[in-house]
Amino acid sequence: MKTKIKEAKAQIIRHQRIGADSFRLRLRCPEIARLAQPGQFIMLRISEQSDPFLRRPFSFSRVFPPGEKKKMTEEDGILEICYKVVGRGTSLMTRLKEGQQIHILGPLGNGFWAAEGRKQAILIGGGIGIAPLIPWAEKLRRGLGRNRASRNLNEQSAVIVIIGGESREKILGVKEFQKLDMEPLISTEDGSLGIPGMATDLLERELMTRGHASIALYACGPMPMLAKVAQIADQFDLPCQVLLEARMACGMGACLGCAVKVREEDSLKISQPPADAAEEKILFTSAFAGDAIGASSESFVPDVSQPPAFRYARACKEGPVFESREIIWE
Amino acid sequence: MKSADHPKEGPSLAVELGALKLRNPVIAASGTFGYGEEYASLIPLRSLGGIVTKGLSLEPRRGNPPPRLAETPSGMLNAIGLENVGLEKFILEKWPFLRKASCPVIVNIFGNTIEEYAELARRLADVEGIAGLEVNISCPNLKAGGAIFASEPRTVHKVVAKIRRATSSFLMVKLSPNVSDISEIAQAAEAGGADAVSLINTLIGMAIDLKKRTPLLGNITGGLSGPAIKPVGLRMVWQVAQTVHIPIVGMGGIVTAEDALEYLIAGATAVQVGSAHFIDPRAGLKIIDGIQRYLQANNFPDVASLVGSLKIKKDTGQPT
Numbered sequence: 300m301k302t303k304i305k306e307a308k309a310q311i312i313r314h315q316r317i318g319a320d321s322f323r324l325r326l327r328c329p330e331i332a333r334l335a336q337p338g339q340f341i342m343l344r345i346s347e348q349s350d351p352f353l354r355r356p357f358s359f360s361r362v363f364p365p366g367e368k369k370k371m372t373e374e375d376g377i378l379e380i381c382y383k384v385v386g387r388g389t390s391l392m393t394r395l396k397e398g399q400q401i402h403i404l405g406p407l408g409n410g411f412w413a414a415e416g417r418k419q420a421i422l423i424g425g426g427i428g429i430a431p432l433i434p435w436a437e438k439l440r441r442g443l444g445r446n447r448a449s450r451n452l453n454e455q456s457a458v459i460v461i462i463g464g465e466s467r468e469k470i471l472g473v474k475e476f477q478k479l480d481m482e483p484l485i486s487t488e489d490g491s492l493g494i495p496g497m498a499t500d501l502l503e504r505e506l507m508t509r510g511h512a513s514i515a516l517y518a519c520g521p522m523p524m525l526a527k528v529a530q531i532a533d534q535f536d537l538p539c540q541v542l543l544e545a546r547m548a549c550g551m552g553a554c555l556g557c558a559v560k561v562r563e564e565d566s567l568k569i570s571q572p573p574a575d576a577a578e579e580k581i582l583f584t585s586a587f588a589g590d591a592i593g594a595s596s597e598s599f600v601p602d603v604s605q606p607p608a609f610r611y612a613r614a615c616k617e618g619p620v621f622e623s624r625e626i627i628w629e
Numbered sequence: 630m631k632s633a634d635h636p637k638e639g640p641s642l643a644v645e646l647g648a649l650k651l652r653n654p655v656i657a658a659s660g661t662f663g664y665g666e667e668y669a670s671l672i673p674l675r676s677l678g679g680i681v682t683k684g685l686s687l688e689p690r691r692g693n694p695p696p697r698l699a700e701t702p703s704g705m706l707n708a709i710g711l712e713n714v715g716l717e718k719f720i721l722e723k724w725p726f727l728r729k730a731s732c733p734v735i736v737n738i739f740g741n742t743i744e745e746y747a748e749l750a751r752r753l754a755d756v757e758g759i760a761g762l763e764v765n766i767s768c769p770n771l772k773a774g775g776a777i778f779a780s781e782p783r784t785v786h787k788v789v790a791k792i793r794r795a796t797s798s799f800l801m802v803k804l805s806p807n808v809s810d811i812s813e814i815a816q817a818a819e820a821g822g823a824d825a826v827s828l829i830n831t832l833i834g835m836a837i838d839l840k841k842r843t844p845l846l847g848n849i850t851g852g853l854s855g856p857a858i859k860p861v862g863l864r865m866v867w868q869v870a871q872t873v874h875i876p877i878v879g880m881g882g883i884v885t886a887e888d889a890l891e892y893l894i895a896g897a898t899a900v901q902v903g904s905a906h907f908i909d910p911r912a913g914l915k916i917i918d919g920i921q922r923y924l925q926a927n928n929f930p931d932v933a934s935l936v937g938s939l940k941i942k943k944d945t946g947q948p949t
C-alpha cells in the first residue's frame with residue numbers, strides 16, 4: 300500500500316483536559332485530515348528547538364476530512380489526538396496554547412482494516428489506548444450500516460466497546476462512544492466505575508455469553524493487556540488486531556528504531572529444517588558414520604520447544620496495527 | 630558566473646570530493662535516511678548533494694532487540710544493531726529505486742572481517758551507478774577479539790588497502806570518535822588509499838530507566854547522535870583537517886545551516902545530516918538554502934573558499 304505522508308503545520312483549535320492526566324488536542328490540518336485513517340498516527344514536534352529532540356507519536360482519536368462540498372464547515376479538516384502525560388515531552392505539551400501552530404508529520408503507518416467476513420466487532424481499549432478506537436468504531440459502524448448483508452443485524456450490537464482502566468478517572472472516551480450511539484462496557488481495577496476487574500475479564504465474559512462465531516477483536520492499550528487479548532483471541536480462534544507502541548525516531552521506516560518482534564512468515568507454515576542445517580547433518584553423520592546411526596534417526600520432527608523464527612518489523616511502517624498472531628509476545 | 634546550470638545567480642555550492650562531484654555539500658547520513666525511498670515522497674532527493682544508504686553487510690542482519698532508541702538531552706541513543714537487508718536484496722530491491730534518485734548515492738558498507746569488506750567492495754563495483762562507498766569501520770573485528778576496526782591504525786590501514794585493491798570506486802572511510810587519537814586513524818585511512826574520510830560516527834553512551842533500574846536500550850549501550858555531539862564532531866574534523874590531505878566530510882549534530890557552516894569552516898569539504906531528518910525531513914534542504922544565503926551575505930564566490938577558513942591566533946589551540 301502506498302500511502303501519502305505530509306509534513307505540515309497544524310493550528311491548535313482546542314486544547315482541553317479530558318481526565319486526571321489526559322488531554323485532547325484539536326488541530327486544523329486539512330492536508331493530513333484528508334488522508335488520515337483510524338489506527339494511523341502522527342509524529343508531533345514538541346519544540347522548535349532541538350530539545351526535546353525527537354518527535355512524539357500519537358494516534359488519531361477523531362478525523363474530520365475536509366468535505367467535498369464547496370462550503371467548509373467548522374469541523375472540516377480537523378484532527379484530534381488524545382494524550383496522557385507520562386514524561387518530559389508530554390508534560391511540555393500541556394503548555395501548548397490554542398491558536399499556536401505545531402509541526403506534525405502524517406498520516407503514518409497502517410490503520411485498522413475490517414476483518415474479512417466478520418459481522419461483529421469488539422473494540423477493547425485500556426486507558427488512553429481507547430483513543431484510536433473511537434474513529435475506528437465510527438468507521439466500522441458506518442461501514443457495517445451500509446453493508447447489505449448486515450442490514451438485518453441489530454445495529455446496536457454490531458460494535459461492542461470495552462473500556463478498562465485503573466480507576467474512574469482513568470476511563471476515557473465514554474462520551475465519544477455515546478455520541479456514536481454506543482454504550483461502552485466499563486471495568487476498573489479498583490471497582491470505582493463499571494465492573495471491578497480487568498478489561499480482559501470483561502472481554503472473556505462477553506465471549507462466553509455471546510456466540511462468538513463472527514467476531515473480530517481490535518485492541519489498544521498497555522502491552523500486558525494486549526498480550527492477554529491476543530491470548531484470548533487464540534483461545535476463541537478470533538481474528539484480532541492490536542495497535543502497538545514502540546519508541547520511534549523517524550516514523551517513516553528509515554531509522555529501524557521501532558522494532559517489534561514478529562514471526563517470520565515462513566515459520567507460520569509447517570516448520571522444515573533449513574536446507575543448510577540438513578546438509579550439515581548429513582556431513583556430520585557421514586563423518587562419524589561408525590557411531591552416529593542413533594543420532595541421525597532423531598530425524599526432523601519440528602521441535603516445539605524451539606523459539607519460533609522471528610524478525611523485527613518496523614512498527615511505524617508495517618504497523619502500528621498488527622494481526623495479534625504475528626506478534627511474538629514476551 | 631552565469632550559465633544554464635545556474636539559473637539563480639549567486640555563489641556556487643558545488644564541491645568535489647576527489648573525483649566525486651556534488652552539486653552541493655549536503656549529504657544524507659547513513660542509517661538516518663533508509664534507502665532513500667522512505668523520504669522520497671516528502672522531499673525531492675535530487676536537491677540533496679548525495680545520499681548515503683543504511684550500512685550494508687554481505688548477509689542480511691536482523692539487528693538488536695528493542696528498545697532500540699532512547700532520547701537524551703539534545704540528542705538520542707540508538708542501538709539498531711546494523712540491521713539491513715544484505716547485499717543480494719539490496720541490489721535486487723533497493724538499488725533500482727536509488728539508481729533513479731538523480732543524486733549521487735554512496736553505499737555504506739561494513740563487515741566482520743577484512744575479507745568481508747573486500748568482498749562487498751568487489752561485488753558492489755559491478756553494480757552500475759553507485760557513486761562510491763563509505764566504509765564504516767566502527768564494527769567489531771571478529772578475528773581480532775571483537776575490538777572495533779576503527780580503534781587501531783594498523784588494522785585501519787589494512788582494511789582500507791584491501792578494499793582499495795578490490796574496487797576503483799570513490800572510497801570514503803567513516804571514522805569512529807570512540808578512539809584515543811582520531812588523527813592517527815585518519816592518516817592510516819589516507820595511507821591505505823582512501824579518497825576521503827567522513828566523521829564522526831556516533832559516540833557510545835547509555836541511559837538508565839530509574840523506575841525499573843534497567844538500561845533504556847535493549848542492547849544496554851548505544852550510539853549518541855544529535856546536537857549533543859556537535860562540539861565533539863567539530864573538534865575532531867578540525868584536528869583531522871590539520872593532518873590529512875584528502876577531503877573531509879563532517880557530521881555530528883548538524884541541524885541548522887549554522888551548524889553545517891561551522892563544520893565547513895573547521896575544514897570539512899562537505900557535511901552529512903543525520904538525526905536532524907527525524908525532527909525535520911526537510912532539514913537537509915533548509916541547510917542548503919542557509920549555506921547559500923550565508924555565502925551570498927558574506928561575499929564568498931563559492932562554498933569551496935569557505936572550507937577550512939577558520940582564523941586562528943598564533944599559539945592557541947593547546948591542550949585544554
Ligand SMILES: Cc1cc2nc3c(=O)[nH]c(=O)nc-3n(C[C@H](O)[C@H](O)[C@H](O)COP(=O)(O)OP(=O)(O)OC[C@H]3O[C@@H](n4cnc5c(N)ncnc54)[C@H](O)[C@@H]3O)c2cc1C
Nearest residue numbers: 355356357358381382383385386387388389544545546619
Ligand atoms: C503508534 C503510536 C501511537 C501512540 N498513540 C498515543 C496516543 O494516542 N495517546 C498517548 O497518550 N500516547 C500515545 N502513544 C505513546 C506516546 O507516544 C508516548 O506516551 C510519548 O511519546 C511519551 O513521551 P514523553 O516525552 O512524555 O515520555 P518520555 O518517557 O520522557 O519519552 C522519552 C522517549 O521515549 C519515547 N516513549 C516513551 N513512552 C513511549 C511509548 N509508550 N510509546 C512510544 N514511545 C514512547 C518518547 O517518544 C521519547 O522518544 C503512541 C505511541 C505510538 C508508537
Ligand SMILES: Cc1cc2nc3c(=O)[nH]c(=O)nc-3n(C[C@H](O)[C@H](O)[C@H](O)COP(=O)(O)O)c2cc1C
Nearest residue numbers: 658659660684707765829830854855881882903904
Ligand atoms: C538510527 C541511526 C542509525 C545509524 N546507522 C548507521 C549505519 O548503519 N552506518 C553508519 O556508518 N552510521 C550510522 N549512523 C550514524 C550516522 O550516520 C551519523 O554518523 C551520526 O548519527 C552522527 O550524525 P548526526 O548527529 O547528524 O545524527 C546511524 C545513526 C542513527 C541515529
Ligand code: FES
Nearest residue numbers: 550552554555615
Ligand atoms: S520510527 Fe524510524 S523506522 Fe520506525
